[in-house]
Amino acid sequence: MNAYRVVLKPARAALILFALSVVIAIAVVIGLAHFRTTQEQAIMQTEQQLTDTRDEIRKLTYDLDSINQLAEKYQRLARLGLVGKPDRDAWVENLKNLYRDTRLPPTLRYTLAPAQLMSTQPVPADDPKAYLNNVLFHDLTLELSAIHDVEFLDFMGKLNQEWNAPYRLETCHIAREVAPTSGLQIRCVLQIYSLPEPEKTP
DSSP states (O other), X not given: OHHHHHHHHHHHHHHHHHHHHHHHHHHHHHHHHHHHHHHHHHHHHHHHHHHHHHHHHHHHHHHHXXXXXXXHHHHXXXXXXXXXXOOHHHHHHHHHHHHHHTXXXXXXXXXXXXXXXXXXXXXXXXXXXXXXGSEEEEXXXXXXXXXXXXXXXXXXXXXXXXXXXXXEEEEEEXXXXXXXXXXXXXXXXXXXXXBOOOOOXX
C-alpha cells in the first residue's frame, strides 16, 4: 500500500502540474488572441484615421487650389478693369486718344450715360448699396461723320485691341451721307462693364 502511495503521490503532483501548465497555456493563448485582436483593431483604427487624414488633406488641397484659381481669376478681372471703381474719365480719355491716333476727321461726338445695374433679379429700391453685388454697365455712345468704310474698320480694330475695360458693341447704325464723297454717318453704342468691390467690414 505504501508502494502505491509512493508511486501515486508524484503522479498526482505531475498531473496537477500538467493541468496547471494546460491552464497557463490556454490563458496565454487567450491573452495572445485578445492582444492580437486589440492590436488589429488599433491598426484598423489607425489606418482609418490615416485615410480620413489623407481625405482631409486632399479636400484642403482641393479647396486651396480652388481658392488660388478664384484669386487668379479675380486678379485677371481686376487687371482687365472690371473690378473696382469705374474710371469713367479714363475711358473717355482713352477713347479720344485712340481716335486721335487713327488720324480720322475730327467729327467724333460721344456721350457716356450714367451707370446702370445689370441684374436678373429685382434690386430693392430702398437699398442704396444694392449695386455692390451687381455688375454695372455704362453706355458709351459714339457718333462719327465724314468717315470712310476702311477708316471706320481701322478705328474699330484699334478699339478692340487697345480698349482697357470689358465692353460689348451693343448697337451700330451706319448710313451713307447724301454726297457720295462725304463718307458715312455712324452711331454706335458700346456697353462697358464694371463690378464694384465689396465694402470692407471693420
